């Protein structure tokens with residue numbers, strides 16, 4: 001147990017990320033109390049049954065009343081309505097933070113709904129899984145991961161320091177950058193990879209010469225790893241693409257040019273260029289393993305041999 005960093009923390013949105021934050025704060029004793037709220041009756045009932053928040057409130061008002069920190073953990077497209085629902089009930093000096101995967105658009109939409117006096121420290125934990133809902137959350141989700149904070153005009157240094165202390169206590173390393181830089185970095189490292197996975201899985205499903213059962217049977221050839229990413233939450237990812245449009249389209253332009261270059265190498269039997277390219281990309285994989293961001297185990301640590 002650590003020293004509590006906060007008196008009361010409220011988490012709005014109790015899915016994968018919100019429930020993981022609530023669990024992490026409670027398990028580590030980082031707040032005197034944690035209250036949760038979710039817009040869905042069903043999610044609130046499931047959260048109560050799971051028992052990870054001392055209070056699952058039936059209204060945003062009851063959740064955020066007297067809270068020192070409010071964490072918005074709803075899909076990016078719902079950030080404005082979540083901010084609007086809590087705005088009248090925020091305690092004086094309360095810090096609002098968020099976990100949205102897109103930053104510039106969220107700063108605009110949340111900023112429009114919060115009172116002028118409100119303190120807002122935008123953030124994005126770069127940690128997640130392809131699962132959603134309160135059952136998917138776990139306290140260790142943020143351990144060994146990065147959390148990006150993108151302070152804006154209403155983020156005083158002391159508030160940035162408190163949010164940094166929270167993420168550090170949850171096991172993450174915090175990096176600060178501008179919202180625009182965040183959005184372009186995440187476009188290439190997260191958003192475009194998801195788009196590619198959604199695309200290739202869709203293409204495989206639509207191929208006429210290959211049957212569905214063949215796609216599943218031979219999926220260990222590489223396809224299987226795309227299907228994990230393509231199983232990610234449809235609402236969350238719809239909102240990411242609609243709200244990080246400019247950065248995604250810019251990086252997608254570069255991606256398409258590079259894909260066309262690979263296409264040309266194959267067409268012209270340019271084996272040397274293909275090999276050079278694949279050698280360069282292999283080094284990037286090694287860098288990720290060396291940085292402790294993935295396991296070096298073959299096949300992502302999946303068991304080999306017979307599974308009986």
Ligand code: NAP
Pocket residue numbers: 012013014015016017018037038039040043073074075076078081082099100101102124125126127128129130131132133134233236
């Ligand atoms: P999730 O599991 O789908 O949970 C989101 C929850 O918010 C749902 O229970 C949803 O209820 C609820 N909600 C929607 N609108 C609301 C509102 N206005 N007020 C209160 N509750 C509301 O999603 P998640 O994966 O935790 O993602 C949450 C946020 O974290 C997103 O902004 C996402 O970009 C960000 N993020 C996600 C990941 C990841 O890998 N999943 C990683 C980092 C950051 P309904 O389902 O009934 O709408």
